[in-house]
Amino acid sequence: MDALTAKQALEKGKATRHEFEGLSYIRLHDSVARLPKGSVRLDTGRVIPGYPSIGRIQALATGLEKQYGDEPFWAEEKIDGFNIRIVAHEGRLLAFSRGGFLCPFSTDRVPELLDPALFDEHPGLIACAELAGPENPYMEGSPPHVAHDVALFVFDLMRDGQPGFIAQAEKQGLAERYRLPVARVFGRYRAQDQQALTELILSLDRAGCEGLVFKGEVQGARSKYVTARSNINDIALVSDALLDLPPEYFTNRMMRLALFEAEHRGNDPDLERELGRALLQGLGRSVQRSREVGRVGHRYRCRFRHQRNLDHFVAHLEATGGPQHVKILYQPSRQQDGYWVLEFERVLPRMTGTLAHALSGGAQFD
């Protein structure tokens, strides 16, 4: 994306210009010139391609067969976090979200989660990673093996000006050399290794992990596949927001759950009980919150190294969420292990309104 293409994308409304502490960048919110949406162009002209969307297979055996045929592929752990791309820029690390926003939270925390020496010796690298854990400001879920705060899982490397990703062997070499925190790589398989792959996905299911990302060795094609438990966890965490999320959030996960059950677990009363509990306990929480405080919301807590990043984050939150839908729960203070702690709540307006109406005895015409 040269300067002219960027200018045209801005004019066509396919890109937006943003500022962050003197850095000017543009962010594509539509695909432009073969760059996917979420791509970023820094003021130096450097381009950070968007992370491509990965096709999801819903039937493991036929999906791998169709996707890879005889081609070998690597199976890596899919991490339940949010996708960032990390680059070094004028002496500091910057982290961009999937959508191409500079993320003040990730940018604040990445320097302590990744050795910057990687970029000193390879300045053109782009590290694609998942930031995951219970103390993140975006999502409710977190991997079972991240007990507190957040952790970083690098899963791909790109190099400036080169299409696609760095090959698996070179990526693993760099990861070892710089002790990068990486997503677990379970091995190299082919579609016919059904038994081993089934055992692998069932062990991840039992462990409460999200699933697998497959990466073809020759073509590099990526696909993903998630566990039954991941679908149930996702539903359990946000069923108190049933009316505020797109219905497909729930229906897609139920479809995946049924397909996983049919392929791997047969008719399973445990899954039925867990799905019902995931839905009804979350809805029960929302009824209780509505009765107690007249409001339904999701609470988040996260920690920053620098107060100015916290301030940037809060400004971003209020700009994108609307001040009426975000409640900062208390003024942050440098109180915990040298971090600035932020706690806030995203109010769920439809659950709040619907339950207030229903509990006060209001009638519904449907």
Next chain:
Amino acid sequence: MDALTAKQALEKGKATRHEFEGLSYIRLHDSVARLPKGSVRLDTGRVIPGYPSIGRIQALATGLEKQYGDEPFWAEEKIDGFNIRIVAHEGRLLAFSRGGFLCPFSTDRVPELLDPALFDEHPGLIACAELAGPENPYMEGSPPHVAHDVALFVFDLMRDGQPGFIAQAEKQGLAERYRLPVARVFGRYRAQDQQALTELILSLDRAGCEGLVFKGEVQGARSKYVTARSNINDIALVSDALLDLPPEYFTNRMMRLALFEAEHRGNDPDLERELGRALLQGLGRSVQRSREVGRVGHRYRCRFRHQRNLDHFVAHLEATGGPQHVKILYQPSRQQDGYWVLEFERVLPRMTGTLAHALSGGAQFD
């Protein structure tokens, strides 16, 4: 609705003209001149008002208090069927659907379910009733106390040219005199009779019944309230159509279930298990059907007294459902107890397509 109003409604696209065996009628699909949608005007000029929509309360105690205050109200059983209005017209009974279509199925069966003498002596009556049972062509559910075929439950009477419904006492008098099949009337209550009403709804819940309709004694205002079990049954019967129904079908019922649980049953693992089973077993059925026959659909079976009504019904089905989405399973024959039996399947195109794609290994980008 005089002839001029009807003409204007047709011109404005708020009404449609239909024919049925020489009877010409127009049907309002929008409200016109204080008549709700579903109202019908026969070629004789007689008007059959649409059955008004009834507000649903979602919290029993506050809902009754808000709706009725100190006014007494009657509590009747809400029947899980479909709403029809029955009139006598030129020597025969006609039954119109909620939407105002002449229903060939109901029109065929009503004469054996209701004593026509009612209309001989009261030609201006309109009987509002629910037709319910496992052998109906429209819906999956049926009341637990209708074990086979269909049964009729009259719950309201209207009189030509008079607004509103005939009062409860007069309705009950007519019902006794003509031995009308009626919905059960449980008694006369006030909002403060909380304990009795709670016991009543919990006994209906245990029995698998749908719920209650309340009718104010003075103002006549109607409202409805359903059991936990009714919501679960509704979900269980059609969760194999998860992607083909509006998502609100499921989310509204889950909300009601959570509100019922919070008000009457507390945290209840039985409800969780039943909800999970309702969802996952239905989805499992759809996966199995997709594997076995490559198609997901709902099967219906119903019986007609006269073959020509069956033919009318099939024509209506194919006209409204689209021939590609309705499969007549075999040619009907007068085979059972003197009835013409129809079996057909409504194909669920989104479940069919989504599962075929997923099971063949196709990738989803979400």
